[in-house]
Amino acid sequence: MKLSIVNYGAGNIKSIQFAFQRLGYNAVLTECPEEIIASDKVIFPGVGEASSAMEKLKQSGLDRLIPTLKQPVLGICLGMQLMCQHSEEGDTKGLGIFDVSVKRFSNKVKVPQMGWNIISNLKSGLFKDIKEKEYMYLVHSYYAEPCAEAIATSDYELEYASALENDNFYGVQFHPEKSSKAGAQLLKNFIEL
Structure with missing residues (x-):
């Protein structure tokens, strides 16, 4: 099983790598298109600001590569948001994989939302053996x-939407690598898709 984590300078990559190691898999950090294409599964992570992250993807040509991938791809946090049509953050045009826009929470609530929250209406093999109303970080x-x-x-x-699916593309707004047993189960499910 060849697992690649897309390395484009958008944070939180080591914690994802360690989460897969705990499951017994070695995930390679790479920005090499050939290596990404040759992978069985691809993780597209991200922490940071949408427009600067998209600029980094464009500089490496990964903005053109990612939407063409045929194997299962999992976008995490900003990675998922960049897979959408558009983000209000920096008025950023996304990769257009998911037909949805990304909006900012209003100032009526504490922003960012930080901590554990419930996920509901689970509808995919990605959530096998994860119970309805499970907490994710x-x-x-x-x-x-x-x-x-x-x-x-x-x-x-x-x-x-805290998770999205379109064909071989999956996205989660939460951080499975920081979400205890349920997060580990989700990563295991992704590997087994």
């Missing part, structure tokens, strides 16, 4: 709106 100021591609939702001021 989140840190985010922006959210994907509810849409047809949502495979999980959460509430924070309003209901939003």
